[in-house]
Amino acid sequence: VVAIASPKGGCGKTTLALNLAVSLARGGLRVVLVDADPNGDILSAIACRSRATSGVFDALSDDAEVSSLAMETAIPGLSVIPAMGDEIPASLRGVVPDGGLWRRMLEGPRQDADIVLIDAPAGMFGVAGEILDACTHVLGVLQAESIPKRSFDMFQRGLLARKHAPEVVGVVLNMFRRSHSASVSVLVEAGQELPPKWLFETTIPRNDVFMDATERGMPVILSGSSAATFVGGLFDALASEIRDRLDLAECARPAQPGAFLL
């Protein structure tokens, strides 16, 4: 159970969670993607918000069986649990600080999948903190600009402050621009300052394909252009790094029709 987390909003957690989930599923894993950000919009990003009637926040407030809320997607192996709910549950209002609630709730999806990805709200405390406590692993998202970089210090400090801190599977640099010195500085500093091996080899560039994909309501890799295919390939590489780090066996990929050397 891997939370996608960062101290700061807008650095690409939702984008990464969705595209990574797609790559992991295309690689043959059974993936459940849980949208746990009340503002988050995994469903909007895949243009099916109107299809969902209930979601993870219903399960929190009335003990509904969360697995039954999972929606199958057009990608074999990938299902999504939406961030819906009739009312704002007590735990979100800060009334019931109960990390165990999330852990119990994630039991079901955990049985059904090889990997559960959770798109967490921004921050390392409050609801985001409760979600972190309920996860076995966390993947940090570092936006490659100087101000987000500064706030990323809170990622490590926030984890140290938790009683049940999840293990860090890695940190991915997002919105990287090799033509911009601030972006390159973040890469260099992250390499020097973060614990060894936290930073993934794969870095996600800042690219317009993300906006195009969102407008078309689909993950990047399916949106068709050659730039999108390239960025989609990066997510495949990131997915493969994560599989290695988590010891999830590589599943046989379906044979590509007409392999190009034959």
Ligand SMILES: Nc1ncnc2c1ncn2[C@@H]1O[C@H](COP(=O)(O)OP(=O)(O)O)[C@@H](O)[C@H]1O
């Ligand atoms: N690598 C990227 N290049 C360009 N735009 C990006 C990239 N990653 C994310 N974005 C855009 O940045 C905005 C915030 O991303 P989002 O995933 O919603 O962040 P978060 O979930 O952390 O708040 C979105 O409009 C998204 O399309």
Ligand SMILES: [Mg+2]
């Ligand atoms: Mg988000």
